[in-house]
Amino acid sequence: MRWSERQRAMLREMGIPPFWPVEPETAAVMATEAVAAPVPAPVPSEPIKPKQPIAVAQVLDALPQARRPDGVESMDWPALREAVAHCRACDLCGSRTQTVFGVGHIEAQWMIVGEAPGEQEDKQGEPFVGRAGQLLDRMLAALDLTRAESTADKQVYIANVLKCRPPANRNPLPPEVAQCEPYLLRQMALVQPRVVLAMGRFAVQSLLKTSEAIGRLRGKVHEVQGVPVIVTYHPAYLLRNPADKALVWDDLCLAREVWAQRGAQSSR
Numbered sequence: 001m002r003w004s005e006r007q008r009a010m011l012r013e014m015g016i017p018p019f020w021p022v023e024p025e026t027a028a029v030m031a032t033e034a035v036a037a038p039v040p041a042p043v044p045s046e047p048i049k050p051k052q053p054i055a056v057a058q059v060l061d062a063l064p065q066a067r068r069p070d071g072v073e074s075m076d077w078p079a080l081r082e083a084v085a086h087c088r089a090c091d092l093c094g095s096r097t098q099t100v101f102g103v104g105h106i107e108a109q110w111m112i113v114g115e116a117p118g119e120q121e122d123k124q125g126e127p128f129v130g131r132a133g134q135l136l137d138r139m140l141a142a143l144d145l146t147r148a149e150s151t152a153d154k155q156v157y158i159a160n161v162l163k164c165r166p167p168a169n170r171n172p173l174p175p176e177v178a179q180c181e182p183y184l185l186r187q188m189a190l191v192q193p194r195v196v197l198a199m200g201r202f203a204v205q206s207l208l209k210t211s212e213a214i215g216r217l218r219g220k221v222h223e224v225q226g227v228p229v230i231v232t233y234h235p236a237y238l239l240r241n242p243a244d245k246a247l248v249w250d251d252l253c254l255a256r257e258v259w260a261q262r263g264a265q266s267s268r
């Protein structure tokens, strides 16, 4: 298998050595490359047309009146954070240590959407910590991005579909996802990112309202609330299936292509 320069750069940044045989030429290059070699920016191709708009109003309409977060569609950041912190709308409130709201720049150009807090997230109150979070940070670094809140160029905001940890890290239940997703959609509306990266099955299924497998949704540009959404695997999945890292790198490159195109259309 012949790896492209961008795939090798991704693997270097993710800190993981080759995991399948490579041709001698590639192996020799990888052995001698500097760790900080720049990642080439993908060249934008044809204009990308998003599909399938989904708005927060549609999600709220689908919720029983009694379970709608009151006024969520017009909340500002402090009100939204407060609403989530005190939310007891589903049973997950009973097993959480704390809610996990989000992290990063609140006007970020990139938004990462994950699934649900795990043990460490529940303890620390921040999404994507632990080994999967470290891998995500290396993936972002490969794109010259960071989750830091103070970046002058408004880089990344990270949030999960669920704000409370499911007990024993079980899979989220559909009613829990449905109940919690208005908060995520309001976060998206406030951030107004150029591009969203949906990581993992539950993030993808929640945002795109589909039961299709990630493998069938990758490589396309979807849309939620007018924002392009790119689908990829969750970093925790990659820890178990490192052979799929190159696929994720391709997804990141597509997201970067969309981001660049949207940047050409706006000042953000």
Ligand code: SF4
Binding pocket: 084, 087, 088, 089, 090, 091, 092, 093, 099, 162, 163, 164, 176, 179, 180
């Ligand atoms: S998971 Fe979401 S809807 Fe359920 S209690 Fe937590 S914040 Fe509320």
